[in-house]
Amino acid sequence: MNKIFPLFIPRFGRAVAILMLFAVITPNALADGRGAQIYQNQCASCHGNDGLALTTPVLHGQEPVYLVRSLTAFKHGSRIDQIMTSMNSIAAGLSDEDILAVARYLAGQDPCEIDLEIDYARAGFREAFSAGRQTYAASNCGHCHESFHHYAPRIMGQKASYLKLALRQFQSGARIAPMMARLLEFWTEQDFRNVVTYISGMRLMRACGSDH
Numbered sequence: 001m002n003k004i005f006p007l008f009i010p011r012f013g014r015a016v017a018i019l020m021l022f023a024v025i026t027p028n029a030l031a032d033g034r035g036a037q038i039y040q041n042q043c044a045s046c047h048g049n050d051g052l053a054l055t056t057p058v059l060h061g062q063e064p065v066y067l068v069r070s071l072t073a074f075k076h077g078s079r080i081d082q083i084m085t086s087m088n089s090i091a092a093g094l095s096d097e098d099i100l101a102v103a104r105y106l107a108g109q110d111p112c113e114i115d116l117e118i119d120y121a122r123a124g125f126r127e128a129f130s131a132g133r134q135t136y137a138a139s140n141c142g143h144c145h146e147s148f149h150h151y152a153p154r155i156m157g158q159k160a161s162y163l164k165l166a167l168r169q170f171q172s173g174a175r176i177a178p179m180m181a182r183l184l185e186f187w188t189e190q191d192f193r194n195v196v197t198y199i200s201g202m203r204l205m206r207a208c209g210s211d212h
């Protein structure tokens, strides 16, 4: 027995350790694979580089809890896709596990992989950018959006066309979020343009490379 045990225990231990490792890694690895597959098959055409010209949000690097919340809201109809209503049927086709898997996958992706281009050399860019920064600071937007307060999503570097659309939806009441309508009530056209230029232009500061 003395001869068997010292041999047996380490091997047994190793087998247990390997089994335990699988038990920990496999569900996550499977979920990641599933999330990637869902994204490639069902989402990339609108939210990835193929959908750059569409008024769709960039989802790469978004807070996973926000992704889950918004997909669940689309699924149950408490948020309506104002553009093509397609998000409602797409989300309705996802199980809760699918939603978790795709949110986890997207949260882990690098937003710089989305090839947004910003024409920062255009006339008036700098002026609009600094005026937008001031309005953003005066309205205290960062209080919620830079600390995930009230589950406010990341918006820095978001696509300009989508930011414009989302702000209009809050202003008109088509979409509801804490304080948003009140904050935007007295904004002029110029305020909207400036703040969108600032938020989308913040990609410049995110080391996405000089071409972006």
Ligand code: HEC
Pocket: 038, 039, 042, 043, 044, 045, 046, 047, 055, 056, 057, 059, 066, 067, 070, 071, 080, 081, 082, 083, 084, 086, 087, 090, 102, 153
């Ligand atoms: C046909 C194009 C299309 C496809 C395909 C699509 N989406 Fe969307 N998605 C949209 C549009 C348009 C919006 C913005 C709707 C609005 O705000 O009115 C949106 C919004 C979202 C939002 C809200 C993000 C935010 O910042 O508020 C999430 C999350 C989302 N989509 C996830 C997904 C996922 C996950 C898939 C794949 C399972 C997917 N979408 C497939 C068009 C699409």
Ligand code: HEC
Pocket: 057, 069, 070, 079, 136, 139, 140, 141, 142, 143, 144, 145, 149, 150, 151, 152, 153, 154, 155, 163, 166, 167, 176, 177, 178, 179, 180, 183, 184, 195
């Ligand atoms: C009290 C917290 C709070 C403040 C302050 C706030 N927001 Fe929001 N904002 C939110 C929440 C929460 C959402 C997400 C709503 C939802 O889940 O649909 C949101 C959503 C947005 C969106 C849509 C993003 C997306 O991915 O769909 C934009 C754009 C936005 N806010 C811009 C602003 C700007 C600009 C300001 C300053 C004028 C501001 N917010 C101030 C809480 C806040």
